[in-house]
Amino acid sequence: MSTRDDEERLELLQGTLDLLILRTLIFGAQHGQGIARAIQQTSDEELLVEHGALYPALQRLEERGWVSAKWGVSSNNRKARFYSLTSAGRKQLGKETTKWKRLAAAIGRVLDPEEI
């Protein structure tokens, strides 16, 4: 059970899910549920990831060649589809991360100009 109510969580911004997935995969291959869980945990349960939305995103990333997938066995002995980052995906992650940081910083400056 999650420790917060869904209402309090932040909806993901458009396009950020791809970035989060790529980021999560940097630590090694993972299956869908693991990715969802990881995003939720590393964001201190702040982010709301609808698990169902994860799969079309994974499908998309796979088509673009940023992640690759194959069936394997999970830690608790279940057959699961494991996704891992390709080298193209790694490059993409770098680009997206920079872009995102610039965006976040810029928005931060606009919202709180006196803090800088």
Added chain:
Amino acid sequence: MFRRKRTSGDFSAEIQTHIEIETERLQELGLSFEEARTNAFRAFGNVTRAQERFYERSRWMAWENLQQDVRYALRMLRKSPGFAHIAVLTIALGIGATTAIFSVVDATLLHPLPYPHPERLVSVEDDLVGLGAKDVGMSEAEWQDLQHSGIFDYVSPTWYDENNLTGSSQPTRVSLLIVAPNYFALLGVKPQLGRAFNPEDHSPGLLPEVIISDGLWKRGFGSDPHILDESLRLDTDLYRIVGVMPAGFQNPGRLISERNIEAWVPTSFYGTPMPAHPPRNRRNLPTAIARLKPGLTLATAQSHMDALVANLQKQYPSDYPLQNAWTVRLLPLKQRVVGNVRQSLILLLGAVGLVLLIGCVNVANLLLARASARHREMAVRQALGASRKRLVAQLLTENLLLSCGGGIAGLTILAGTKQFLLRLVPESLPRTNEVAINWGVLLFAMLVTLLAGLVFGVAPALHGGRPELTDALKEAARGATGSGAQARTRRMLVRSEFALSLVLMVAAGLLLRSFWDLLQVRPGFNPEDVTLLRTRLPDPNNPKTDLYGTTAQKAPFFREVLRRVGKLPGVEEAALGDTASIPLDRSQQDLKLISEGRFFVMIEGREVQSNEPTVVERSSVTPNYFHLLGIPLLRGRPFNEFDNDTAPPVAVVNEAFARTYWPKQNPIGKRFKQTRADSKWINIVGVIADARTESLAEATVPQIYLDIYQTGAKRLAIFLRGRLDAAAIPGEVSGQVHSVDPTLPVFDAQRLNETVSSSLAERRFSMEMVGLFALTALLLAGLGIYGVISYLVLERTHEIGIRRALGAQSPTILRMVLRQGLGLALSGAAVGLVAALIVSRLMAGLLYGVRPSDPLTFAAITVLLLFVALLASWIPARRAIRVDPMVALRYE
């Protein structure tokens, strides 16, 4: 592209795993299995939606949808075979006819000429603008100038001639082209057997070599493979056969006779039998073709040419008087070959395109009617969750399937009837031997098919794919059949159908009137019961061996032939003339200037002329030619037996000639002569009435007739008046001619009526075709309005029932329905009239004796169209009268 990367089963399994792992994790946190599972699902969101999104993302879906749509469409069409057949047949006829006309356009107008690098081939035409004379031919000296100008790879004059081929059993006539030795190198074509002429051979006179056509090889020599180096006797001279051209090779000429050449003889156009080096202003080379140097555009070549002409004019001022304004035009050779058929063909393509368009509109109307019937089906499908996009896609698939069926059927019909259709095309149309259903034509057919499918399919699909659920229910309850928007679209379609038909009908009407007027023209001569045959006297290269060299040598032959054929059974009168004297002879018309025909005249006392045309048509005839053809003599006397080669030359001229040069004066006794230093003055002894012997469409062409006993022509026409047996006469006449000289061919027996009617062959072809298309259009438009009015009556059955119940009489109802039909037709016709005015102006060049905006034609066609509309509305109107009020009300 359609390879599926992952099955949806694989995807489902992945989701299944996800739920299971998440459930286990939640159970580890202390939840019961049920709770854990519910929460896992909740966290996942909509499983089905995720699956659908996966499915839609895969490109596979479009393909599967298409397959499904096609399957469904085929099933639907099978279920209503009547509709499918009518629609497919309409489209098939439209596409078949359009493709047929396009294949002709493709071969004649679009395809380059069948020689290598055809874009560099040009026709060289000399004009004397100052004298109003076009394409007057060039002199030998000018040809040499062009050869050395640096503008051309090769220049070859071409000189059409006929020769007598003797040596075999029957003397025959062959059509011969005298060319420069570089002719074949210029065209870039090689013989199938033997060799081409040596382009560098510039020996004087005619070289004793000949290349024959595949046709002559087959006809005259049974395709003998050892034909090379055999001799051919042409006009008593021997030529060595050095080559045989491949089948299908044609000389790029304007007329059919120029194209179907049977033998080519090379010469450098000087030396016996031609003058040693003819003077510069002696334009005895009638036509010329040339190949531009590589990399030279037509415009650049023309500017070089203009500079050359200016130079020559400066260099030889006496040969090129400035007032003649000599110019040399370079035309793409294709333009010369295709000539003036472009306009007719484009008209035909436009007409057939309109028919196809009207056919499409009709099918669209049918589809809309069907869409009303399928309203409920669409509503139900939408209610079950089909998106609007899917509905439209499905309807569009159905419609495109119809058009593809139509396209395939149309092409099949076309392929099956190709030979028959080609026979309808007049022989004189250039390049019909190149007509073929090739890839270009197929591509065109495919595009037209697709376009047709879109034209007739889009509106119905958009309408059909937009069922308003509530409306559908309401209307279903009322028992009505269609939405207001649909009815509007259908009415608009019928209006456009009428507009298009009117345009087509007006075009056909104008052509018909032109043709009719031409048939009604009094030609000024009487072609009834006149038969003509041709023969020709040989023209050996060595004048000394010529048995018919002088007029005195020819005269006995003329007299003896006339005497003999005059005694044949049934012959009432016989006359001789040169080929220029054959009225309305299209096959040779433009060839006359070679040895006869056109004539530059100089009038006595007016040696320097300014704006008067000085080129007149000349024929040589025997004295009774005028009487035989029924051309009345208005003044003076006809020729008589004293006009012979020792007497001073005399002429009979037509009124137009007399009027042009001696307006309001008596022309008898006036003199003129050919514009050549050595020619004699010719006395006018008689004036005949104008006769349209040059062209039925032209009323007055200045013409002069000379006495054949004074001029002595060699290419002869024998005219016979009398009711003769068409089958026997060629044999009888050739028997009589052969008893005078057995080496002469007698050929081309023809009734003068046929000559007259074949002079209209091209006009007849356009008229018949456009007429046929217009009738089809009228029929389709009639069906269209019938369909729409029927539908409107059906829709208003209820209303009509109420009106009748309230006491409306039959005539009132009838008027009401007819007014609706007529209203549609009128509004369509109004648009059509405006369009027709524009179109008719564009086709002014094809008309004769009728203005493009001829009010009578416009009015008659409009009335006819409205009449058809009334008729087509009448049937449903009768049905409306018979509506039983009780039945109509029970619909409620």
